[in-house]
Amino acid sequence: MDSETKKERRNGGRAYRSRLEPFAEFIREQRQQRWTWQEIAARLRTEKDCVITFQGLHQFYRRYLKRQARPHWESEAATPQPTTVIPSASTPTPQTKTTETNNPYTFNTNI
Numbered sequence: 409m410d411s412e413t414k415k416e417r418r419n420g421g422r423a424y425r426s427r428l429e430p431f432a433e434f435i436r437e438q439r440q441q442r443w444t445w446q447e448i449a450a451r452l453r454t455e456k457d458c459v460i461t462f463q464g465l466h467q468f469y470r471r472y473l474k475r476q477a478r479p480h481w482e483s484e485a486a487t488p489q490p491t492t493v494i495p496s497a498s499t500p501t502p503q504t505k506t507t508e509t510n511n512p513y514t515f516n517t518n519i
Contacts, residue, residue: 428468435469
């Protein structure tokens with residue numbers, strides 16, 4: 409019975425959100441201005457009242473960039489998929505003739 413209540417607690421609750429997420433744009437601007445991680449952490453501490461070590465800041469920003477590069481499944485479903493145009497059979501496709509072969513083992517035998 410005790411194990412069932414632990415499972416229930418594990419499934420519920422709020423999703424984790426980093427306290428640095430609201431400052432992601434601020435961090436990006438500082439990095440573009442060539443500030444070091446130590447300097448950005450100090451500025452976050454003094455100006456934004458967000459206490460964080462420079463190692464934690466660096467790890468957060470690396471994960472943040474990695475997440476931004478991957479598309480999210482919900483945002484993919486919300487955007488309409490582009491329709492593909494299938495060429496008709498009556499329209500000829502241009503074909504180029506090549507005299508050279510793409511074989512990497514062919515040697516120049518023109519003497």
